[in-house]
Amino acid sequence: MKQISDKDILDLLENPTQYEKGFRLLMEKYQEPIYWHIRRMVKNHEDANDIVQNTFIKVYKGINKFKQNSKLYTWLYRIATNETITFINRNKKRKSTSIDEENGIENKLIAEEYSDSQRILEHFKKAIEILPERQKLVFNMRYYDEMTYKQISEILEISIGSLKASYHHAVKKIEKYFAVNGQQ
Amino acid sequence: MKEEIKKELEELSPFLLDLPKTENYDVPFNYFESLSDKVLEKVPPRNEHKISWVDRLVNLVVKKRIAFGIATSIILIAGFWSFSRSDSHLPSYETIANEITPQEFKEYIAEEIDDYSIEVLQELDIDFSVSFDEIESIEDEFLDEILDEFEDYELEQI
Structure with missing residues (x-):
């Protein structure tokens, strides 16, 4: 089935009688990539679900303010990214368990409970999780969402040079994590 | 994976390129089928958004001003009419x-x-x-x- 274009979605959203239909089509097209973009940044589904719902509520309320000089997906990803960063920053203050302690427990569980392939995936997930926020964000957008540096730059409003540096650092850190944990 | 991204990763870390690229997270069954309904349940009907809160506030202030103006005019007209009538019609x-x-x-x-x-x-x-x-x-x-x-x-x- 051919996917509906952003222009068709925006045309429907401009018509008050077609607004809900347009919004449902927008969600149908973007809910999964936006969800995964958020989910890779936060640990569990419940948090990702809250953030993705807040993101689309903001989209629903603010679509009239969307200037069509940027692309629709850029605008959606920007809202989702801001919502996620706000959530992470708010939760950082609440966290009582130290990161080292948490990592130690999780690594032990990974070693004991998983098969080899699962263990590699869990380590990969863990290696990404412990990256600094910006490197994690850039790595996910480049590696999983397969965005160009130009697209990431438009969403995060960061220079392409800085994004390349973040991605390279992230890749090297993940590689190092595997080397230290004996998987390479 | 896009060729450009694949090439870049190959240069940076051949090890990472060989790793399976799967989402290692669980999502509840049929989650995406019901997500738009859940979002739409949480937002008011669209027609309520046509008037922003700023517009509502302005309308309220303008309406109050108009009402105040009308009330003042009625009082002034009634007062003037009553005063002029008492002067001209009452006997000395x-x-x-x-x-x-x-x-x-x-x-x-x-x-x-x-x-x-x-x-x-x-x-x-x-x-x-x-x-x-x-x-x-x-x-x-x-x-x-x-x-x-x-x-x-x-x-x-x-």
Whole structure:
């Protein structure tokens, strides 16, 4: 089935009688990539679900303010990214368990409970999780969402040079994590 | 994976390129099928968004101003009408005085006598003498009450 274009979605959203239909089509097209973009940044589904719902509520309320000089997906990803960063920053203050302690427990569980392939995936997930926020964000957008540096730059409003540096650092850190944990 | 991204990763870390690229997270069954319904349940119907809160506030202020303006205008017009009407249609004091007979005047003073002090009545120099025929009956108690209100010297003066 051919996917509906952003222009068709925006045309429907401009018509008050077609607004809900347009919004449902927008969600149908973007809910999964936006969800995964958020989910890779936060640990569990419940948090990702809250953030993705807040993101689309903001989209629903603010679509009239969307200037069509940027692309629709850029605008959606920007809202989702801001919502996620706000959530992470708010939760950082609440966290009582130290990161080292948490990592130690999780690594032990990974070693004991998983098969080899699962263990590699869990380590990969863990290696990404412990990256600094910006490197994690850039790595996910480049590696999983397969965005160009130009697209990431438009969403995060960061220079392409800085994004390349973040991605390279992230890749090297993940590689190092595997080397230290004996998987390479 | 896009060729450009694959090439970049190959140069940076061949190890990472060989890793399976799967989402290692669980999502509840049918989650994406019901997500748009959940979002739409949490937002008010679209027509309520047509008027922003700023517009509503402006409308409210403008409406209040208009209502205040209308009320003020009505009060001013009613006041002006009432004032001009009282000036032009009410008879003057001289006209009223000429139309009242001395007898009517005496009766009025007699009815309202409690509101006048003795000094004022003396200044008016009105003859309050009445014939005994006019007085049908005066109760003794009523007469005592009236006499009690006067001091002795006041009775002597009368």
